[in-house]
Amino acid sequence: MFQDLLIAILYELTLLLKKHPGALGNKSVLDKEDGLPLPLRHYLLEIKEKELLSDLRSVVGYVKQPEQSNILDNSLMKAVLELLTRGVAIRMDMMAEATHYDFSYRKELVGKLIKSDSLISASLRRLLLQYSYQELNEGVAKLARNVIGDSLLILQSPCPIDVEHKKKMRTYFEEKNHLSFPIFQVNKGLIGGLRLFDGGKVKDLSWFARVQQLTSITSS
Amino acid sequence: MDRLAELGIDLWSIVIYMANTGVVLVVLIYFAYKPLLRIIDARRKQIADNIETANLLKEEFTKKLDESIQDKKKIEAELSLELDNLRKTVELKRGEMLKEIEHTRAEILKKAHEEISKSKARLVKDAEEDVSKLISRIILEIVQNKVPEKVVRESVEEAWGKYTKVYNNQ
Numbered sequence: 320m321f322q323d324l325l326i327a328i329l330y331e332l333t334l335l336l337k338k339h340p341g342a343l344g345n346k347s348v349l350d351k352e353d354g355l356p357l358p359l360r361h362y363l364l365e366i367k368e369k370e371l372l373s374d375l376r377s378v379v380g381y382v383k384q385p386e387q388s389n390i391l392d393n394s395l396m397k398a399v400l401e402l403l404t405r406g407v408a409i410r411m412d413m414m415a416e417a418t419h420y421d422f423s424y425r426k427e428l429v430g431k432l433i434k435s436d437s438l439i440s441a442s443l444r445r446l447l448l449q450y451s452y453q454e455l456n457e458g459v460a461k462l463a464r465n466v467i468g469d470s471l472l473i474l475q476s477p478c479p480i481d482v483e484h485k486k487k488m489r490t491y492f493e494e495k496n497h498l499s500f501p502i503f504q505v506n507k508g509l510i511g512g513l514r515l516f517d518g519g520k521v522k523d524l525s526w527f528a529r530v531q532q533l534t535s536i537t538s539s
Numbered sequence: 540m541d542r543l544a545e546l547g548i549d550l551w552s553i554v555i556y557m558a559n560t561g562v563v564l565v566v567l568i569y570f571a572y573k574p575l576l577r578i579i580d581a582r583r584k585q586i587a588d589n590i591e592t593a594n595l596l597k598e599e600f601t602k603k604l605d606e607s608i609q610d611k612k613k614i615e616a617e618l619s620l621e622l623d624n625l626r627k628t629v630e631l632k633r634g635e636m637l638k639e640i641e642h643t644r645a646e647i648l649k650k651a652h653e654e655i656s657k658s659k660a661r662l663v664k665d666a667e668e669d670v671s672k673l674i675s676r677i678i679l680e681i682v683q684n685k686v687p688e689k690v691v692r693e694s695v696e697e698a699w700g701k702y703t704k705v706y707n708n709q
Contacts, residue, residue, distance in 0.1 A: 526682065534671040534678070
């Protein structure tokens with residue numbers, strides 16, 4: 320799913336390094352590169368040359384053969400993941416609200432959400448248009464598992480949560496772990512409240528659970 | 540002699556008759572009486588022998604009879620003793636078996652009581668579960684279909700608030 324995006328990122332990085340060979344660790348140079356997303360700029364600010372080459376090699380291998388490559392703890396991929404979970408996720412939520420609109424409207428919306436002309440931005444726009452909200456969620460979750468070995472963070476609600484609340488929730492989880500990626504699901508069976516699956520643990524604050532609890536108390 | 544002739548008695552006839560009778564007697568004695576006597580003697584001897592044999596047999600039989608009576612009494616006494624012993628053993632075994640039966644009966648009763656208690660507890664538990672499931676279904680049926688959307692949204696916010704409050708402190 321993210322091959323295009325990774326190719327775009329590799330291209331932009333190599334182009335930048337070709338244009339500015341001393342860009343690594345150079346804040347003044349990197350701050351001027353508006354076309355490059357912030358997580359990638361932070362990555363270039365902190366990474367050493369040797370590690371950069373190693374990361375690039377791993378990412379190229381992943382682009383060619385995703386199933387056979389190991390990108391666990393790859394710093395570049397972590398930056399990509401941060402780009403997806405921070406910047407792109409909220410845009411995904413906004414696009415989810417426009418699912419029922421026609422293609423032209425959605426294309427216009429994506430254009431408003433991601434304005435830059437860079438290859439990376441173009442790739443992100445394509446991602447948002449091409450894949451459904453569900454598919455993108457699954458794709459990002461899978462990438463997160465491959466990069467940081469993280470388990471799923473799922474929030475179930477009895478009704479769709481609006482974009483503002485989603486943003487609030489994402490921000491909350493990002494403060495705890497900047498690479499966390501909550502997946503929002505609708506489960507009418509909850510009736511009310513929320514149910515969270517986090518790191519293999521379940522925190523059930525739904526009305527359904529409360530009813531179950533009450534009826535089990537009454538029976539005992 | 541004339542008188543005897545008048546009577547019809549002839550002397551010579553008498554003499555001849557007597558000689559005849561004598562000859563007959565001699566012949567009989569010689570050819571019949573002695574063999575006959577011999578036969579009778581032999582028969583008498585045989586009878587005596589037989590009687591003696593019979594007496595001997597009788598004595599022997601009596602002796603044997605006495606012996607067999609003695610044996611019979613002895614065997615009867617032994618059998619009687621055996622029977623007594625057997626009776627005592629049977630009585631003992633009967634007592635033991637009765638105890639065992641009683642013990643088994645008590646165990647079976649105890650197990651049956653335990654099983655009944657377990658079944659009862661299981662039934663009660665099943666009934667409680669069924670009732671709580673039914674209550675749960677009824678409540679869910681009511682709540683799922685009747686709660687306004689606004690209330691549902693508010694519940695989501697409330698749950699989120701609770702979550703951040705509880706888990707922020709962890």
